[in-house]
Amino acid sequence: MSPLRGRLPRVGWVWACLALCLGVLWGCASSDASRLDALTTPEPDALRERAMRRLSLATAYFEQGQNEVAQQEVRAALQIDPQFAEAYSLLGLIHQRGNATPLAEQSFVQALRLASVGGRPAELAAVQHNHAWFLCQQDRFDEAQAQFNLALSQPLYRQQAKTWMVQGLCQQRAGRVSQARVSWQTSLQLEPGNPITRYQLSLLDWQNANPAQAQATLTPLNASPQATAASLWLGIQLARALAQAQEQQALSLLLAQRFPHSDEAQALTRQKF
Template sequence: MNVRLSARQHIPTAAVLALILCVMGLQACQSSGQTARATQLDTLTSPEPDAQRQRAMRRLALASAYFEQNQSEAALQEARASLQIDPAYAQAFSLIGLIHQRANSPALAQSSFEQALQLAVQVPAIPADLAEVQHNYGWFLCQQDRFDAGQAQLMQALSQPGYRQVAKSWMALGLCQLRAGDKPQARRSFDAALLLEPENPVARYQLAVLDWQNGDAKRAQSTLTALNSSAQASAQSLWLGIQLARALSQPQDQARLAQQLNQFFPNSTQALALAQGKFQDQ
């Protein structure tokens, strides 16, 4: 006996193919979306380092601690020990570059930074780690008066996703632009640094200096007051504050800042200038 399908039971072949293609297409879209999200996540996060890199990181952390304590020889030994564990560790070469830079050995520093950059861009590159290398290399180039190349490296550091030291790089870029004589661009960079890090003492001080040089003592004082009221006040910032108070005919503020300068920085060149009355009147 022949059994015929009813209209509800019968599904045309074309419809079946369309349904299959639709499902396959939906799966492909989901897979593509998941891949895109995973790729985006990879650019914003650092993968878990393997055991070799973890051991190298521990030695480099020790090297960094020595470097911060101005123990350059010990820092260099630990950084080299880190590379013996992991020869492809870009951050170790970058720190060695900083050590040679501090030791006034620009050729050795240049070589180390170039090696660090070469390793940092290799696949799979970690943008945040690459940014740190670019920042260090860029600042080195600026100190060598290679302003265009230095600014290019710093701008590349700022463009890396997931980079957490953005304010530091804006500050360094501003200092580089200032050394190059580009005060308008330097101001924009210092403003960017201060927007991200309102307590940044370097950016705040440099902005106040630029205002003072432009003859705007009131604005300079407004920018500087927060710094001189904090624990980050320096001999330079207090001295500038004294000169601004003097220019604005504020004897009480001038005396208060002078007391701070003499109390906290009695042996500074600024305290000596104060004692000798060597003010820089505009």
């Protein structure tokens, strides 16, 4: 849920304004925007882009855990463009986080209805992705899988790697581990730099007693700035299982330096492997 763009006025409109303003210093510049809105019909694309700016703010607040402010920004986006399906989709996630399940369901139903008639397949896929995750959190796994499948089938959808990744998380939650592995492998092929997918696949191999494969998958993540305390701790355990003392020491030093106050660093200090 997703990256602000502004839009400059049409060139023709600019020239018309300049022509009308000749001889009148800043006359047009002081015109009331609300009067212009009352006398003309804003372009649909301009409305959508204004709404997208507010939705981008809403998404940022949502990611920071500020649900109330995020909901206010979603409301502002929908006041600009009441047909904005992705705004209703984010509203569904906000209600879901607030444990307001009926409101979340209503928001997603409205989002799906609007996205289905909007002629924007990528937007529809994004809504279906979010709805699938909502259904998964409700343990409605078959319904969630159907929504994931619909999202992945939409043309021009460029977030397939993310959907494959989240689908894998849902399949793991449902106990469908073999399916989760396929989803994460597909996600990693589409987006090799995805740290969540790489970590989850490595963890799955580690849990299945395949430390060598797990290490091969995890090493590029731990060698990158995207390494986390969890990924470094997993790397330490893998090196220990494979009797790689130097690798274990190097990763231990990295964990202590980068994440000294993490639970993983404390576990390392106490040697709780």
